[in-house]
Amino acid sequence: MNTPLLKVRDLEVAYGKKPPVLKGVSLSLKAGEILGLVGNSGCGKSTLLRTLAGLEIPRSGSILWEGRERVALTRKEGRALRRRAQLVFQNAREAFDPRMRLVDAVAEPLLVHAPDLSAARRREKAEAAMADLGLGRELMGRRPQGVSGGQLQRVGLARALVVEPDALLLDEPVSALDVSIQAQVLNLLWDLRHTRGLAMLLVTHDLAVVRQICDRALVVSEGRIVEEGVPQQLLDHPTHEATRLLVEALPRCKLPS
Amino acid sequence: MSGAVSLPIRKSWTLRVSFAFLLLVGGLALATPYLDLADPDAQNLELGPTAPSTEHWFGTDPLGRDLLSRTLYGARISLLVGLVGTAVAVGIGVLYGMLAGWWGGRADLLMMRVVDLLYGLPYMFFVIVLMVWFGRSMINLFIGLGAVSWLTMARIVRGQVLSLRGRDYVLAARATGLPTRVILRKHILPNIAAPVLVYATLTVPRVMLEEAFLSFLGLGVQPPAASWGSLISEGAVLFREYPWLVLVPGAILSVTLLALNFFGDGLRDRMAAEDHPA
Amino acid sequence: MSRAKRVSAPVLDLVWDDLRLRFPGQKNPVLDGVGLRLEAGRTLGLLGESGSGKSLSTLAALGLLPRSAIHVGGTIRLGDTDLLSLDARARRRLLGATLGAVFQDPSTALNPYLTVGFQMSEGLRRIDGIPGREAREICLEALETCRIREPRRALRSRPHELSGGEKQRVLIAMATVRHPDFLLADEPTTALDVATRGAVLEVLLERGHDLGMGLLLVSHDIFLLGECVEQMAVMYAGRIVESGPTRRLLTSPRHPYTRGLLAAAPRLEGPRGRLPEIPGHPPAVDERLPGCPFAPRCSLALPSCAQERPAWVSLGEEGGFACPVTETEG
Numbered sequence: 089m090n091t092p093l094l095k096v097r098d099l100e101v102a103y104g105k106k107p108p109v110l111k112g113v114s115l116s117l118k119a120g121e122i123l124g125l126v127g128n129s130g131c132g133k134s135t136l137l138r139t140l141a142g143l144e145i146p147r148s149g150s151i152l153w154e155g156r157e158r159v160a161l162t163r164k165e166g167r168a169l170r171r172r173a174q175l176v177f178q179n180a181r182e183a184f185d186p187r188m189r190l191v192d193a194v195a196e197p198l199l200v201h202a203p204d205l206s207a208a209r210r211r212e213k214a215e216a217a218m219a220d221l222g223l224g225r226e227l228m229g230r231r232p233q234g235v236s237g238g239q240l241q242r243v244g245l246a247r248a249l250v251v252e253p254d255a256l257l258l259d260e261p262v263s264a265l266d267v268s269i270q271a272q273v274l275n276l277l278w279d280l281r282h283t284r285g286l287a288m289l290l291v292t293h294d295l296a297v298v299r300q301i302c303d304r305a306l307v308v309s310e311g312r313i314v315e316e317g318v319p320q321q322l323l324d325h326p327t328h329e330a331t332r333l334l335v336e337a338l339p340r341c342k343l344p345s
Numbered sequence: 346m347s348g349a350v351s352l353p354i355r356k357s358w359t360l361r362v363s364f365a366f367l368l369l370v371g372g373l374a375l376a377t378p379y380l381d382l383a384d385p386d387a388q389n390l391e392l393g394p395t396a397p398s399t400e401h402w403f404g405t406d407p408l409g410r411d412l413l414s415r416t417l418y419g420a421r422i423s424l425l426v427g428l429v430g431t432a433v434a435v436g437i438g439v440l441y442g443m444l445a446g447w448w449g450g451r452a453d454l455l456m457m458r459v460v461d462l463l464y465g466l467p468y469m470f471f472v473i474v475l476m477v478w479f480g481r482s483m484i485n486l487f488i489g490l491g492a493v494s495w496l497t498m499a500r501i502v503r504g505q506v507l508s509l510r511g512r513d514y515v516l517a518a519r520a521t522g523l524p525t526r527v528i529l530r531k532h533i534l535p536n537i538a539a540p541v542l543v544y545a546t547l548t549v550p551r552v553m554l555e556e557a558f559l560s561f562l563g564l565g566v567q568p569p570a571a572s573w574g575s576l577i578s579e580g581a582v583l584f585r586e587y588p589w590l591v592l593v594p595g596a597i598l599s600v601t602l603l604a605l606n607f608f609g610d611g612l613r614d615r616m617a618a619e620d621h622p623a
Numbered sequence: 624m625s626r627a628k629r630v631s632a633p634v635l636d637l638v639w640d641d642l643r644l645r646f647p648g649q650k651n652p653v654l655d656g657v658g659l660r661l662e663a664g665r666t667l668g669l670l671g672e673s674g675s676g677k678s679l680s681t682l683a684a685l686g687l688l689p690r691s692a693i694h695v696g697g698t699i700r701l702g703d704t705d706l707l708s709l710d711a712r713a714r715r716r717l718l719g720a721t722l723g724a725v726f727q728d729p730s731t732a733l734n735p736y737l738t739v740g741f742q743m744s745e746g747l748r749r750i751d752g753i754p755g756r757e758a759r760e761i762c763l764e765a766l767e768t769c770r771i772r773e774p775r776r777a778l779r780s781r782p783h784e785l786s787g788g789e790k791q792r793v794l795i796a797m798a799t800v801r802h803p804d805f806l807l808a809d810e811p812t813t814a815l816d817v818a819t820r821g822a823v824l825e826v827l828l829e830r831g832h833d834l835g836m837g838l839l840l841v842s843h844d845i846f847l848l849g850e851c852v853e854q855m856a857v858m859y860a861g862r863i864v865e866s867g868p869t870r871r872l873l874t875s876p877r878h879p880y881t882r883g884l885l886a887a888a889p890r891l892e893g894p895r896g897r898l899p900e901i902p903g904h905p906p907a908v909d910e911r912l913p914g915c916p917f918a919p920r921c922s923l924a925l926p927s928c929a930q931e932r933p934a935w936v937s938l939g940e941e942g943g944f945a946c947p948v949t950e951t952e953g
Binding site: 128129130236237238239266267268269270271272274275278279293294295296297299300301323333334336337338339 | 818844883889904
Binding site for chain 1: 512513514516517518519520521522523524527531532535536
């Protein structure tokens, strides 16, 4: 645990001339760690995730993967870095091209990250990635409309995992899922961390989810990180106002177990 | 598997009838050279203009040429101009609109202002100048008509691309580092194909009408070749004496345009129904 | 605080009795025998995941079903009135005056071109014939009790000037301004920002309590309902699989689905890491089994579960459930 996998320093992101969406954000993610990013909608947590995925260009600050600056890289190195952190979306149904078969969608990242592979080999790898997550063969030729939300989120994870990343960037991965499916996906994430040593940055508004699987959590409010800690401690002794509001918003029926 | 209820799309008879009619017209136009017809350019000055008869179904024109034959050969030219002109419009419009929508921001603003500016020009006048300047050739006709018909296509495509660009699956493709041209080809183009197809179908009759107008003005196809527009133009001078010279090609042109419009509308309704099945 | 009720006769319960609905093109009914009782002045929670039919059950009572829905059987009764057989005019008389509703998405529930005050007082003015000035006072009071700051300003504003949470509270005020006997709220906080959910829920419950309304709260969140309602009904694949007092459902659930949901939800205490998950996924309407629709996902299922429709096991005051396997438990 010497160099963290990801280190973000003083990040500022803004759209056009508007005031910044993220200000002075610093964080680090260790290999194999699940880090929660919690906050209200519009607090900037999703923007942070998208910036780390390379979809937004920060105005200032630095993003270091294993100590190396992302912007200072050649195109090829940049692509290699991009492979290491894969994005997973909240609404899996939106995250797939409606006209593409699922197995082709899963194979697609290999076009970029393993261009030397033959089409047949790419397909094989995609099928293996899907099978690893318990997706049956019968799903592979389907299009996203023909698959349930929970299965589609698994396909989303398969697409992220097919390029063998070191980290997953997860944007509310369970909040659009049915209640009885949420636990399946949370368990899958938990297992992936243990079997593959994947690090995860998990964006959510639900502190109960964070407590269940995150090792550490950051509370984001109005574009800044306002509190950091072990989830249970944030729940029991929130210090910042924003954290307190999030805790209060949780339905807490204390059940006699 | 998915919970979406797919309701039976209401079968549209206009779509079917217009499609059948267009197949007939297209088939006849393709088959024309192989049919046992009179030479469309063979004159028979002694015969002169005659009314429709069993010998000449559509009658003959003042030079004694068989109007049925001329109408069918005219169909080949009219349809060709409609299709090629539309293809030119689709090519320019899709490319332009896709790039404007994808780039967004300042480039988009500039490119769309150019479209607005071109919208403001009296484009028919433009084509007329083009035809006078570069001569009345088929190629110039295609280019001229296509070049003024792409504006709306560009706007439609740009709007579609703008909304697709923010969709998660396009973001997902960008996040994996897929090159822009691949994203445009694999994820954008297939997903805008439906509205492009519908609008293209509706562009064909517009281009055909414009060709007819140009030919009517004598700026379209070169005689002795004929299109439906030039047939109407030739007949118009003698309308009082020999009305069939205008009525026959005029009716066929009108019905074809109507069928094309019905077909495009039907296609659009059908695709809208498929997009929102519930 | 609230005005005297216009009707002094005792208010009757709202009862869904064996309601069955089907959509064309599907062989199985989407609602397959829904039975619920919303008692006057009490709170009932309807728990279910998407596609379970919980929203359709609510819409049916309001007469807002999609046109294509086919009524296969059963009734929704208010006293002697069958709500499903009312004509449009009788139904209009009922909505707002007897039945109020709040839906999930407040952003589309208000007309963006009209002021809040105009939309809110419309029913009072046109139907109850209350003069404008007086109607305005009633609206002001409703907004105030729904904790809208500066209610006068809110009356004059247009929907876009309000935040999501404010809008939903305005909608609660609006749904209750004519003091209906029942309020049906379908996922009223799901579309809202986390931080404002609590406040909206509180307003909803308070308003219901103050006006003595029967409140139906529809949600996918068992803990949210656990906090808010006296009675709870659990819906799965178009049927009610368990119902009863909230406390009983949370502490000694009898249906395997209810148990599974409770076990699978992330908690605020207890062990971290893997959760006891329910395998599989909820069936689409035409994938449902003739017997118990939960059977393919149930760890206790017997071979007969897939074929035989489970009978309702009554627990008297403690509600009931539909499972022949857990019936035999002590």
